Amino acid sequence: MAVRRTGLAGDGLRLALVAVAYYVSARLGLELALVHGQVTPVWPPTGIALVAILVFGVRVWPAVAVAAFAVNLPIGPNPLGAACIAAGNTLAPLTAAALMKRAGFRLELDRLRDAAVIILLGALTGMAVSATVGSLVLVISGSVPGSNFAQTWAVWWTGDAMGVLLVAPFLLSFWPQAGRPALAWSRQIELAALLGAVAVVTFVAFQNPFRLEYLVFPLIAYAAVRFRLRGAAPAALIASGVAVWAAVNGTGPFAEENLLQKMVTLQGFNVFVALASFVLASYVDTRDREEQMSRLYTAARMSNEAKSEFLRTAAHELRSPLSVLGGYLSLLSGGDLGNPPPKWVGPLEILTAKTWELNRIMDDLLEVSRLDGAVIPGREKLDLRRVVEAAVERARPRAGLAGGQISMKIPDERVEVVADASQLGHLIDNLLNNALIYATRPARILVRLSLEGPCAKIRVDDNGIGIPEGMREAVFEPFRRGQQPGFENVPGTGLGLYISRELAIAHGGTLALQKSVVDEGSTFTLTLPLAVAEGSARA
Structure with a gap:
């Protein structure tokens, strides 16, 4: 119950803050009215309402509606007209927020895509709702001539x-952004x-003509370049505020202009200042992010190349002593000594089997190092039957040690x-080796x-433990091993x-x-x- 009350209190405080901010900014905006005391060159509440809905969700719409009605009631044509204008003022940011979220807008406003979304969907499209509703109300009520x-x-x-x-980017500039530290005192x-x-x-x-x-x-x-959105948005808002003040007071270039010209x-x-500010800030953020990604990619590529070189070196250095070890084991086992x-x-x-396993691990490490450098096979036309037969012959001795059997069906042509x-x-060796490792004794392959x-197709059937449904693609990932009981300690690299x-x-x-x-x-x-x-190639 205490948690519920705390949540309600937090929602109530949020709604109150949004309503107060909307109402106060509206009263300030009305001081700059140029048409019928109702329409101003810059209406700050739209930016406040849009950011509130983007950040807190659509549940803040009652605060926007109530504040908009309170603003329009004393200046509207009548209470019903004020309610209709308030409805338009509420629907506009709701529409804009919905369109922006559907377009993937990010509150950080650090991508050129986000800048385009807030311009096209947030400002130009969404605000057409309030303009249409409000203008219709003024015309229908007779406050403004139809012409x-x-x-x-x-x-x-x-x-x-x-x-x-102007206002939405300024408010979003305070939104916490990952990797963006607080400004030092000097900055x-x-x-x-x-x-x-x-x-x-x-x-x-704006004080001279x-x-x-x-x-x-x-x-x-x-x-924008130096401080990104945190500098560009307030700079644009200040410049616009001074310009609006000059227009209302008729100073500088506004002195001799009529209403339309103003x-x-x-x-x-x-x-100009609005677009130049946050669009340029978004561009700089995007450029910096791309440069950082390029540096990270270069570092990762160099690290990968170093890893591949290490694998090649390690595999080659270990192959020589393994060959010597295998040779002496063969002499001992064969009775030559x-x-x-x-x-x-x-x-x-056991020593012979483990030496064979180490040789296979060295082969895998060498093959992985070659794969990292992009495989370019030494191509030649060959009879696939001979490759399959050779691989089967290499695997049969190992299968025989465990009482297994490898059968083969190949065409005559x-x-x-x-x-x-x-x-x-090597590819077929891997398939046969995998089948032997996970086969149920005696192995039947x-x-x-x-x-x-x-196409030619090679199918390798085994009577092994099988692979669960959820693992059928994962087995092709590097270093993934079978997880079935009894096979956790099977030797190999998972490559x-x-x-x-x-x-x-x-x-x-x-x-x-x-x-x-x-x-x-x-x-x-x-x-x-x-x-x-x-013949087909020449044709």
Whole structure:
């Protein structure tokens, strides 16, 4: 109950703050009214309402509606008209927020895409709702002649849109952003001095009849580059505020202009400083982010190259002592140095098996280092039957040690592919090795080679433990191992299927798990394109 009351109190306080901010900013905006005491060149509440809905959600709409009605009641044509105008003022930011969220707008406003979204959807599209409703109410009530509808709509729309373009970015500049530290005191002082300079330059520019108002742009651009949105948004708001004050008081370039000319001059300046500020800030943020990503990519690539070089070096350095070890083990096991004592037979078999496993790990490490550098097979036309037969012959001794059997079905005619024989052999070795590791004793493995259209297919069937549904793509990821009970400590690197798929892709083919049934077995299918016949190639 206490939590519920705390939540209600927090929501009530949030609604009150939004309503007060909307009402106070509206009263200040009405002091700058240029058309019928109702339409202003900049309507700050639209920016406040839009940000409130974006940050707190649509549940704050009652605060916007109540505040808008309170603002319009004393100045509207009648209570009903004030209620209708308030409804339009509420629907506009709701519509804008919905469109912006659908477009993927981010509150950080640090992408050019976000700048485009707030301009096109937040300001230009969303604020057309309030302008249309408000202008219709004024015309229907007789407060504005029907002939002035278009002019009233344009002034209302530009005022609401400018509220979004100037106030919303200013409020969003306070939104916490990951990786953006708080400004140090020295930079805060620099920013304050810069904003003061913007105010002074804008004031001086609008105190003389010459068109010097755009002299403030370099300062706004500097604020955007130096401080991003935290500098650009307040600089634009200050410049716009000074310009509106000058227009209301008829100073500088506004002295000899009529109402329409004032609106054109003022809104042209406001649009310029608004867009130039946060669009430039978003561009700088985007550029910095791309440069950072480029640096990270370069560092990652160099690290990957160093890893690959280490793997190649380690594998080559370890291969020599392993070859020597394997050679001596072969001499001992084969009796070339005399028949070994009976007690040595078991340990020699274990040492031989482990040496074989280490050799396979070295092969995998070398293959991974080659894959990282992009596989470019040494292509030649070859008979795929011979590659399959050689791989099966290499695997049969190991299968025989465990009482297993590897069968083979291949066609009588040649099956020609363009491939690297060594890499293709390694690929099939990996499939057979995988089948032997996870087979249910005694292992029963069937290798089938067939022609299917323009492709050759090699299927490896086993009677192994199978692969669960959720793991059927994961087994092709590097360092992923079978997790079934009893197989947790199976030797290997978890790179075999990953390497095999990469080699298949490098040969223009595919490797897939065709089917798998837990506790019954699996079928892996390798598909390779057939070599194009010479006659077909010439044709």
